[in-house]
Amino acid sequence: MVDLDIRTRGRTAPGRLRALDAYLCRFESALLTREDDAWARAVFADVGFGEHPWTTLESAQAFRALNPGLTVVGVELDAERARAAARTHADARTWFREGGFALPLGPDEPARLVRAMNLLRQGPPERIPEVHRTLSRPLLPTGLLVEGSSDTDGAVLVAHLLRRAPDGDTPVRESLLFHTDFSRGFAPLLLRDWLPRDLRRRVRPGEPLHAFFQAWEAAWKAARAAGHTAPPEAFAESLPRLAATMPGIATDAWLSSHGFLRWSPPGGIPP
Ligand SMILES: C[S@@+](CC[C@H](N)C(=O)[O-])C[C@H]1O[C@@H](n2cnc3c(N)ncnc32)[C@H](O)[C@@H]1O
Incomplete structure (x- = not known):
């Protein structure tokens, strides 16, 4: 089997994914708060948190405003980053573990939300469908995989929203989410450079x-x-x-006033 995990640098920054947190709290609150059956144990997994787990901790704080008992698992390919984060920041509901796209979650730890931001910038785009399948495997049906890219401070961000279907292990390419905070001005082509890896050359x-x-x-x-x-x-x-x-363009006042465009074309985001 091809090794999907590729070592990368760990650059991250506080606040980089805050806008995405706000989007998820607004539009995925049901997913973040569900507690029936297996959902009671369902975690948020942040894959590839980087040299410091700032974005994981910020998301934990944002999501726990909705669901105080939410378990959060930060995952890193780099063992030393995982160990350092665990030493300093782990608590009863917050874990940091070494691992790759085949997420290090136990059989009793299904996922409600998996986020993989800014770690697929290298490697062949052809591997992406397999990466998406692997990352979404622990998701409960209707669970969400968010995979995309942003600039270093999160001023421009584009992400796939992929939904785990009730049957089958290929996640549905539901939407593409575009965001800017306008600190770099705005033109649609500004966002083209931050498309997820599989779409950049498309x-x-x-x-x-x-x-x-x-x-x-x-x-x-x-x-x-x-x-x-x-x-x-x-x-x-x-x-x-x-x-x-x-x-498939969402015309929602919160989205447009917060610099978001969500595109959900019928039939999904073209591969
Ligand atoms: C550029 S940092 C991104 C940090 C953070 N997600 C952000 O958006 O700011 C990428 C991190 O992902 C980790 N990484 C790369 N591939 C990975 C994989 N297959 N599984 C888990 N972590 C991975 C790298 O070790 C690195 O620390």
Whole structure:
């Protein structure tokens, strides 16, 4: 079997995934708080937390505001990072373990949410479907896998939202989530550079992702031409225009006012 785990640097930063935490608290609160049957034991696993477990601890705090008893497991391929985090930050509900994509969770530790941010930047994109399958294996049906990339401080972020189906072990490529905090201005192409690994080379004529960016660019230009030139306004005003031409664009006021676009095309995100 091919080794899917590839060693990478551990760069991370406090606050990098805070916007994603806010999104998940807002739109996945049912998933974060479910307690029936196996869900009572279901963990949040943060895979590849980096040289310091800042993002894991921040997410633990955000999610526990909804579910105080939530068990959180930080996973690292780098044994020393896992040991150091465990020494300093482990407690009764917070674990740090050495491991790779085949997550080090026991048979009594199903997952409700698995997050793998900023660790698939290297290696062949062809391995990604297998990585997604492996990461989603411990998820309970309807559980969520979040996999994507961001810049170093989280100002620009794009992530796959993959849902574990009730049957079958291939997660459904439900949505692509785009976020910016506008500190770098805004144009749709800003987000192209932070697409998840398997989509980065797919913005070529004839590909669905190319059509998506073309349509978003046209919607953004139309918003600017109508006088909405400030980046947050141009972003928010581009969304209903884009939704008029492209199926699956969420038109939710919280999303647009917080710099999020969620695209859930019928049939899922094209592979
Ligand atoms: C760039 S850091 C990202 C840290 C954090 N997730 C963030 O977004 O800021 C990537 C970390 O993922 C770890 N990593 C890479 N591949 C992994 C794998 N297959 N399983 C677990 N950890 C992995 C690396 O050791 C590294 O510490």
